Amino acid sequence: MIPYGRQDISEEDIQAVIQVLQSEYLTQGPTVPAFEKVVANYCGVQYGVAANSATSALHIACLALGVCKGDLVWTSPISFVASSNCALYCGARVDFVDIDPLTYNMSVKSLTTKLELAKVAGNLPKVVIPVHLSGQSCDMKAIAQLGKKYGFKIIEDASHAIGGRYLDKPIGNCQYSDITIFSFHPVKIITTGEGGMAMTNDLFLANKMMRFRSHGITRVPEEMTCQPHGQWYYQQLDLGFNYRMTDIQAALGLCQMKRIDDFVRKRHEIAKKYDELLADCWLTLPFQHPDSYSAYHLYIIRLKTNETKFTHREIFDRLRNNGILVNLHYIPIYAHPYYEVLGYNRSDFPESESYYSEAISIPMYATLTESEQQFVVDSIKKPLGYQNLF
Numbered sequence: 001m002i003p004y005g006r007q008d009i010s011e012e013d014i015q016a017v018i019q020v021l022q023s024e025y026l027t028q029g030p031t032v033p034a035f036e037k038v039v040a041n042y043c044g045v046q047y048g049v050a051a052n053s054a055t056s057a058l059h060i061a062c063l064a065l066g067v068c069k070g071d072l073v074w075t076s077p078i079s080f081v082a083s084s085n086c087a088l089y090c091g092a093r094v095d096f097v098d099i100d101p102l103t104y105n106m107s108v109k110s111l112t113t114k115l116e117l118a119k120v121a122g123n124l125p126k127v128v129i130p131v132h133l134s135g136q137s138c139d140m141k142a143i144a145q146l147g148k149k150y151g152f153k154i155i156e157d158a159s160h161a162i163g164g165r166y167l168d169k170p171i172g173n174c175q176y177s178d179i180t181i182f183s184f185h186p187v188k189i190i191t192t193g194e195g196g197m198a199m200t201n202d203l204f205l206a207n208k209m210m211r212f213r214s215h216g217i218t219r220v221p222e223e224m225t226c227q228p229h230g231q232w233y234y235q236q237l238d239l240g241f242n243y244r245m246t247d248i249q250a251a252l253g254l255c256q257m258k259r260i261d262d263f264v265r266k267r268h269e270i271a272k273k274y275d276e277l278l279a280d281c282w283l284t285l286p287f288q289h290p291d292s293y294s295a296y297h298l299y300i301i302r303l304k305t306n307e308t309k310f311t312h313r314e315i316f317d318r319l320r321n322n323g324i325l326v327n328l329h330y331i332p333i334y335a336h337p338y339y340e341v342l343g344y345n346r347s348d349f350p351e352s353e354s355y356y357s358e359a360i361s362i363p364m365y366a367t368l369t370e371s372e373q374q375f376v377v378d379s380i381k382k383p384l385g386y387q388n389l390f
């Protein structure tokens with residue numbers, strides 16, 4: 001079996017986790033803040049707030065920006081449901097912006113048109129969540145300009161994108177957003193088992209997120225409504241959650257950060273090889289925007305359906321039957337039953353629809369071997385049993 005993505009755990013990673021297990025603190029010890037600091041420094045951003053998943057981090061990011069009932073949040077339909085669910089958790093309504101046909105990221109053209117219409121109709125979004133699909137940054141400069149013009153806040157869902165760069169700066173530096181979210185799920189660039197982190201340059205937002213991840217509780221006297229009653233004292237200021245990352249997870253993340261640039265470099269080598277081996281095939285290969293250095297979480301191929309007699313489904317099944325666990329990132333969020341009843345119109349998202357009918361994510365991870373890669377390519381080009389057809 002060849003999965004589409006998987007972790008790379010070294011002996012040093014294992015030792016780092018064991019060290020925490022033998023230490024005083026399994027959670028709320030020194031390792032989570034150390035991990036936050038290392039990720040923040042790597043990205044060139046002021047603050048990192050670790051959480052037990054990117055989903056939790058997205059939720060507390062929305063809460064910190066004041067998303068609540070009656071608000072509107074916009075995101076990309078070609079994403080994992082968490083990019084959108086985070087707004088629903090806050091009682092907000094969600095709408096989607098169609099994707100760009102080249103990058104498959106939120107289209108700035110569609111966003112602009114939708115904003116113009118929303119302004120007239122009086123239903124502008126409070127927050128927009130662009131998603132850096134496969135690790136390639138959205139056109140953040142343009143989105144930030146629109147944010148200023150129309151008064152919305154920005155959360156970058158960079159779950160795929162730690163280690164990637166945009167305009168020669170690390171993704172996560174929040175130059176064009178209020179908050180950026182990373183995921184450390186095992187299929188992502190680095191892992192903590194489960195985990196995520198919210199990056200920001202805004203101390204107020206960082207403090208809010210830290211409270212929301214831990215029941216809404218503060219132990220900082222300056223944040224309290226009165227003088228502390230004593231050393232035991234803390235106050236609950238908001239309705240928060242238990243979204244904390246453990247020191248065990250942070251130790252793994254901290255150790256993985258040492259190899260992040262190697263991981264991404266390796267992913268680029270694999271991508272380059274796929275680019276070469278699949279160049280003559282009836283496929284659209286990943287477009288790389290010159291402003292971006294992708295973290296290459298995913299390698300997404302698209303079928304040129306007019307150039308092959310095989311259907312999308314047939315190619316997908318053939319790869320799966322060969323033990324290659326390809327995937328489709330993603331089913332448009334509005335097409336899930338839970339969302340369907342909220343009343344979206346598929347015809348509003350023609351690029352997402354066409355993407356969904358053609359895209360396949362083929363295996364991409366740092367430890368993918370050359371022979372495995374060759375097998376993937378052969379399986380695409382020369383299907384097993386193909387000869388029997390003639």
Ligand SMILES: *Cc1c(COP(=O)(O)O)cnc(C)c1O
Binds near residue numbers: 054080159160194
């Ligand atoms: C993986 C992912 C998430 C959720 O990450 P978790 O850490 O599993 O909660 C959110 N958004 C996108 C785009 C993702 O790929």
